[in-house]
Amino acid sequence: GAAAEIKRWTLNDFDIGKPLGRGKFGHVYLAREKRSTHIVALKVLFKSQLKQSQVEHQLRREVEIQSHLRHPNILRLYGYFYDQKRVYLILEYAAKGELYKELQKCKYFSERRAATYVASLARALIYCHGKHVIHRDIKPENLLVGAEGELKIADFGWSVHTFNRRRTMCGTLDYLPPEMVESVEHDASVDIWSLGVLCYEFLYGVPPFEAKEHSDTYKRILQVNLKFPSKPVVSSSAKDLISQMLVKETSQRLPLHKLLEHPWIVQNAEPS
Ligand SMILES: O=C(O)c1cc(-c2cccc(F)c2)nc2ccccc12
Numbered sequence: 725g726a727a728a729e730i731k732r733w734t735l736n737d738f739d740i741g742k743p744l745g746r747g748k749f750g751h752v753y754l755a756r757e758k759r760s761t762h763i764v765a766l767k768v769l770f771k772s773q774l775k776q777s778q779v780e781h782q783l784r785r786e787v788e789i790q791s792h793l794r795h796p797n798i799l800r801l802y803g804y805f806y807d808q809k810r811v812y813l814i815l816e817y818a819a820k821g822e823l824y825k826e827l828q829k830c831k832y833f834s835e836r837r838a839a840t841y842v843a844s845l846a847r848a849l850i851y852c853h854g855k856h857v858i859h860r861d862i863k864p865e866n867l868l869v870g871a872e873g874e875l876k877i878a879d880f881g882w883s884v885h886t887f888n889r890r891r892t893m894c895g896t897l898d899y900l901p902p903e904m905v906e907s908v909e910h911d912a913s914v915d916i917w918s919l920g921v922l923c924y925e926f927l928y929g930v931p932p933f934e935a936k937e938h939s940d941t942y943k944r945i946l947q948v949n950l951k952f953p954s955k956p957v958v959s960s961s962a963k964d965l966i967s968q969m970l971v972k973e974t975s976q977r978l979p980l981h982k983l984l985e986h987p988w989i990v991q992n993a994e995p996s
């Protein structure tokens with residue numbers, strides 16, 4: 725409600741629980757808001773680290789965006805506060821943790837599970853694009869799983885306007901679409917490309933343009949050098965969808981609302 729919007733949070737408002745994980749800028753803890761007994765995830769970021777990496781403005785903008793997004797497949801940011809040394813983000817707690825760990829454990833997903841995840845991500849991205857928010861960082865590491873097994877986009881890599889952020893900051897290049905590899909202007913269709921890469925990795929356990937050297941990954945992306953292994957066996961319908969998303973010409977990529985009507989999604993995704 726309105727009160728929650730302007731509430732000034734402090735550490736005293738929370739009982740801190742077990743560590744849930746660690747990121748580049750700090751740790752995430754399970755926490756309980758004392759008054760409401762509401763369970764949250766408290767992300768603690770060190771100001772020194774943020775300054776050192778020159779990401780404080782990016783963090784402010786992403787917090788601003790994230791706090792206004794309300795969608796079942798987007799992790800909620802309830803609020804934030806800071807003290808002398810740290811910035812604290814009050815986040816929705818995703819009980820089943822990180823999706824990439826689940827993918828590592830079972831190597832690759834069934835077509836039904838993959839299609840269900842892809843459909844929920846498509847709906848979340850349609851919502852974001854409707855608000856002129858482009859994610860630009862869709863990959864397994866940025867996805868969490870809620871208590872009912874539902875997917876939550878959890879990353880703060882959101883940006884409202886397209887701009888060329890250095891990708892060196894974000895680790896893997898595998899998810900970059902050609903226009904970002906070439907560092908030219910890009911639009912919401914970058915998320916369609918990355919969702920296609922993600923769909924491929926859900927089904928095969930590896931991203932489509934993986935190579936030993938970064939330079940080879942760049943080349944494979946720019947050439948859209950897309951190959952489907954013979955194992956595991958994947959339906960031609962799934963390959964057809966992926967082939968319609970991993971298209972170099974951004975305007976030719978399958979629009980997200982058309983993805984939700986694709987036979988592979990219609991026949992395999994659990995009804996939301
Ligand atoms: O001391 C500050 O005023 C400060 C505030 C914030 C901040 C303010 C709102 C939202 C948000 F996510 C972060 N981030 C920082 C990062 C490094 C050093 C200082 C700060």
Ligand SMILES: [Mg+2]
Pocket residue numbers: 861865866879880881
């Ligand atoms: Mg990230």
